[in-house]
Amino acid sequence: MSKRSATVYWIGFSIILALLIVAPLVLTEFWRRFLTEILVWGLLAMSSDILIGYTGMVSFGHSAFFGLGMYGAAAALLMVRPPNLWLAILYGLVGSAGIALFVAYFSTRLRDIYFAITTLIFSQIFYVIIFTWTEVTGGENGLTFRRPALEIPGLFSVPFSSETLHWFVLAVVTASYLILRRITQSPFGMVLQSIRENEARTRAIGYAVERYKMTAVMLSGLFAGLAGVLYALQNRFAAPDFVYFLVSGETVIFNVMGGIGTLVGPIVRAGFFLLLREAFSRFFTEYYLIPVGVIFIAMVIFMPQGLLGFMRRWLNQ
């Protein structure tokens, strides 16, 4: 990146960040929650962009990582007294990383479409386990818990309000974004991109492709789990619905439609999609997925580069 475009980038970044920091002070309660939710789904979308956009592996199993993050957080909040925020995050991350290791070990043996199907099947396996193991997971009803206080040990401890929750989520998502951005620009990220471009050649150069792929899946799963923890904190419950492959499908939608390999694209799209869903669910009530599905099919056919790509091409004309 040239020096000038880097400056432009950081100025843009600061402006958007500043807007997001100020936003909860001016928005109503409903939209404040909505904005926080966009950030959480944006993080999930971003995490799968590491696989889809940068490594060229389409995962249909992100709901498993997201869901395990939720259930991990739930476990910490229900079992440990008093409930501790950082422990919830730790449990969630450990849970999703464990699952990610398991999934990565098996699914990275396969490529392209076979990888996609295998991750999908694995996420459904976890769905079935969580759904049927009622004694531990609460089955269909899921688990509900109280939100822990926002505390830094020895410094302060305040209960979460919707503003502080928003800021907390914003801080986590921003940090994740910067970390992921750094990773994609690191030598490791370059290897991932070279796997996407030409796997055989990458292997021939001497990189252990399988190990890189597994690391990418785990990294992606870890951030998806973090998104799950944040979502659990926001909603104070963990439910099997979020392990269901519909969530994985939506994650892929965010990516493909937002323009893959951009990290920001998926967040924009997550926001767009949630807005669209909100609008449709007012007109079509519970059948809002019908127009969403139609739009989705049309986009796959007519805008394969995603919203950003489409706009870019349109502007270039």
Added chain:
Amino acid sequence: MSTMLGLLQAIPYEALLIQTLNGIVTGMILALIASGLTLIFGIMDVVNFAHGELFMFGAYMGVVVISATGSFWLALVLATLIVALIGAALQITTLRPLLGRDPLTTILATFGISLVMQNYALWQFGPVARKIPEPFSGQFTLFYLEYPWYRVLIAVLSAAIIGGFYLFLKYGTYGIWIRATTQDRVMAEAMGIPVSWVHTAVFGIGAGMAAASGVLFGPLVGVNHAMGLDWVLKAFIVVVVGGMGNLGGSIVASIFISLLEAYASIWVSPAQAVIVSFVVLILTLLFRPTGLFATPK
């Protein structure tokens, strides 16, 4: 020695036999669904996510036709034809434009189709499960159970449909077109085979087979908008275990996995027995990632 005898006596032979029958019945239904799925993948690299929804639509069409005419057999035929036409129309409108693009885009497109179809069914028919009455209610005594003949008939009919389809592929002119297109799309086109129509026809046939299994299976469970999901997951497992695009492999895998699940459900609840098919899948991925019955290319 006495412990050996004890072990042998502890085996519930009667339950085993009953479960063998159950396993074969569900295995044949699964084979009927999975063979459409694997054929569609084999011929045009389309991973049809909406396959379970076609199955579900077939069952609902069956419900509609039965309530209008009262005939189960008419319902079976009509539902198959209608869903085959719907499938062909879906292929023309959504999948044909994607031909030649990354197969992953077909997952996304069919995922969109399945969202639309599932919610359309929910909207049209509501969340309450419908029932397809059994066409006849004869039973025979199997140890301590009254086993319905209808279940046996399901297995026989499914086998007949699959067998008929196999003969069609092997000897029919259009069957040969389909096999030629699977082998080499470009060459088939050069020989004058209308490849894009073959694709449409195969999608239609696959959809019709899914619909037929939906009607056949309808009497055993309630018909509702989410019934396709369990089956499509199982069908995907079967297709991966059998080797993607391998028709014979997925039929064998269907029966194999269904039998294992049936045996497992002697000891654990049916919901937990699903884990068995997952274990089979994991083992397959570990040792034969391209499928148990994959033919080397």
